Amino acid sequence: MTGLQLSREELLKAYRLMRMIRVFEDRVSAEMASGDIPGNTHLYAGQEASAVGICLHLSESDRIASTHRGHGHCIAKGCDVDGMMAEIFGKDTGICRGKGGSMHIADLSKGMLGANGIVGGAPPIACGAALTSQILGRNDVSVAFTGDGGINQGTTAESMNLAQVWKLPVIFAVEDNGFGEATASSFVVAGEITKRAEALGMAFAKVDGVDFFAVHEAAGEAVERARRGEGPTLLHIETPRYYGHFSGDPDNYRTAEEKAAMRRDRDCLPRFRRRVTEAKLLGLDELDKVDAEVQAAIDQAVASARSAPQPALSSLTTDVYVRY
């Protein structure tokens, strides 16, 4: 498997990011229960290999556009975890000054064009970023994260067509976690997702989203294709979704057995640990050390978010326009 040719540093980085996402989401879930997080969140736990497997190929000048379930993409693209946590707590130190919340975390300086509250929101934006790269003659690519819900949106269909006719350097990363809110994708998605790309003459791949290395390899090919000017790729990435649609979702549309099996059999983190230790690329002690560091970082992020000030009331009316 080619992913195993990654350097130790890259492997450690991938593991750290995946672990960071998992711990971040588990902690947000716990903090939600405490009642101190004012808004709603949609947790990415279980899907970490997808975000990290793709974003590891990207530099800061590459762009991604994300979904309502965006924390994982943000962390994988390099957003500041303290700022993200503060944002979710609605604080002035938040990455969006407390104005966006979980669903609108963005950091343009990191090439993160925003989580998005609208299903199917990302594909047109990612096409736009790719258009910028193409017109300005840059080598940057962009990634539209969407899901088995978003694949049915008109925006996604329109964007895939536009990307293909204009040969835009964009990757449509369709994270299929099996559910659009509470409705199973098997109930609402007709046909095969990859066939939608095939019909447009677009390159595609279907990958196991629990396997970091599989995602990383498929994404690598897609990114290289885009950088070569050969246009877009659709990646159909099958992942689990550990939590319900939103934090606090009783998730009673799935059986307890199904959920337990999912967490037992489809977890990207132990699978990654097993693979790298069996191949003797990293030691368990190194991985455990990362776990401890990540835990400390998240503890710190929560502590600083809790103690941070609320936004000033005067900021209610600022930053609507550059100039009005």
Next chain:
Amino acid sequence: MAQKSFRQALNEALHHEMRRDPNVIVLGEDVAGGSGASGQKDAWGGAFGVTKGLLGAFGPSRVRDTPITESAFVGAAAGAAMTGLRPVAEIMFVDFLGVCFDQIFNQAAKFRYMFGGKAVTPLVIRATYGAGTRSASQHSQALYPIFTHVPGLKVVIPSSPYDAKGLLIQAIRDNDPVIFLENKVLYDTVGEVPDGAYTVPFGEAHIVREGGDATIVALGRMVHFAREAAEILAAEGIDCTVLDPRTTSPLDEDTLLEMAEETGRVVIVDEANPRCGMAADISSIIAEKAFGALKAPIMKVTAPHTPVPYAPNLEAAYIPDAKRIADAVRKAVAFKRS
């Protein structure tokens, strides 16, 4: 100074700005004139000929015909704006913004606020609006109140060739998303337009005509009818100010209030439907902030609360005209408190 058509004024603005800034691009349906066909290049230059000649001057990378998928290309324009370009997207009819409204009011309009002030979205969306061409309900609306309602958007409605050019250049140079609406009946109207580039600032009403008896507020094509009404009334000894706000967001409240206070009578003409329209909005501002100066109730002359009809007699009855405006002014002037 040279006389130019409204269409030519817009075309010059696009030429100026594409020359001035390589980040300016134009995209939309048939803006490059109809690509991929066997006949002449740049045959259409946009559905209304506004983008004619851009393809030849700036090439197919910066002047792009799109699929008929407004969500994709307006959304892409928003994404491109956020990442460094200055896209000018053309939507043939403002009515079609219905199929990509999410891209405008959930995405482009809100990037800056949602992202804590870090995003800049210099996007222009040009579209035609207005009744009078027998185009019926889905190609004739005056939807600017809808966009005016959305924080984060700027909304521009030029009434003259001079304003069309200066406001479009301002829109392209502006760092916020701008909805730029062109009344299709005005494309062949002619007026003085400088050859060089210039800007007309947003939020600055134009005093088209000065008179002490009443203020007629009008936008876009209605400015012409308001002038016509003012001429009719002048012959009767009623002197009207005609005020063209030029942009509904930002709105030049200061000048509206100043003129309302100076004349004490206000008639607002709006081609849009009456409920939650610009006439209603402006009248509420004046009623709230200049009530003491009013000598008569604020009069509204608007389209009825109906879709735009097709039959010529019905359409003519739908659109406000000089006669209805003059009648409203006379009524205001004749008003006596009992």
Next chain:
Amino acid sequence: MSDRIQAITMPKWGMTMTEGKLAGWLAGEGADIAAGQEIMEVETEKITNVVESQGQGRLRRIVVSEGATAPVGALLAVLATEDVSDSDVEAFIASYADRAGSAAADADDAPKARIVQAGAHRFKVLSLGSGGVPAVLIHGFGGDGGTWLFNQDTLAQNRAVHVIDLPAHGDSEPTVASGKVTDIADAVLELFAALDIEKAHLIGHSLGGAVALAIAETSPQRVQSLSLIAPAGIGAEISANYIDGFLAAERRKPMKDVLSLLFADPQGMNAEMVENVLRFKRLDGVPEALAAIAGHLMADGKQIIDLRAILDGKIPALIVWGEADQIIPASQSDGLPAGVDVARLAGAGHMPMMEEAAQVNRLITAHLGKAEG
């Protein structure tokens, strides 16, 4: 036309005027009118101004009443001596050929401004009249040829009169990058060559006065006379409020406030006038060009060019100043050498050629005649 009976007609102020509104009669029927007496107020889209009677006599009949609009050239009233009978007045009105106005007929052969290439410069020039020693009219900072709306026609009765837009003003391109008065003067001299002007009467207002002085400094042989109206360049004081305010104003309200400083009585200003100045200032390149000129004209609120020594009495010079000038004080006309004629006009601000047009026209006409004689 007999001197016993004379027509008062709608004046034509500038090329674009086709009609005017009779805003008010300043004398009633039966009043005796002296030549030069203010007789009526006329309003156009651009400006409102009083009109002085050219002739004298009794105001026998008002033909166009207050509030009515009439085309350029239309008969507005009749002046006649006492001995003219009412029936003769009626006959005069009935037969007045131009009663309907001449604007429509004149539209085609009206003089048109042209763009004149002069070296690297492209000047807008409007020329009227012919013969004599030509006069060149040079407007002030931020102005244009429209400054001379009430003057060019009268001055062109017996000579060619060229109204020019300075570089970066009106319809002339911003070809003087430095903004230095001396460079502007050199550009105007290049225009002289392009127009085949050997020698001219220079009539300059404000900054245009300084430009005229700068031309006289380097090329006295090209200057028949100087008529300087509230000129810059002969004293230190200048209103920084005006210059800075003019540079800063981007919108109607602040621009209106700034422009009102120009006039003793700003009532004659209207929205169109303010709009036209804003239109000029919005052109790409103009704000920078104006700032460059201002930067060479003044520093720390004082004028920094001193051309006062040019007024040494060798070149015939007339200085006209409004007593109520709020931009450059009229006191700067004190203490000039003998041989420099000074006229200070009460009731005028920085724009006497507009506010007291007839008086300024008389002064300049007399001065030019004297300078040629």
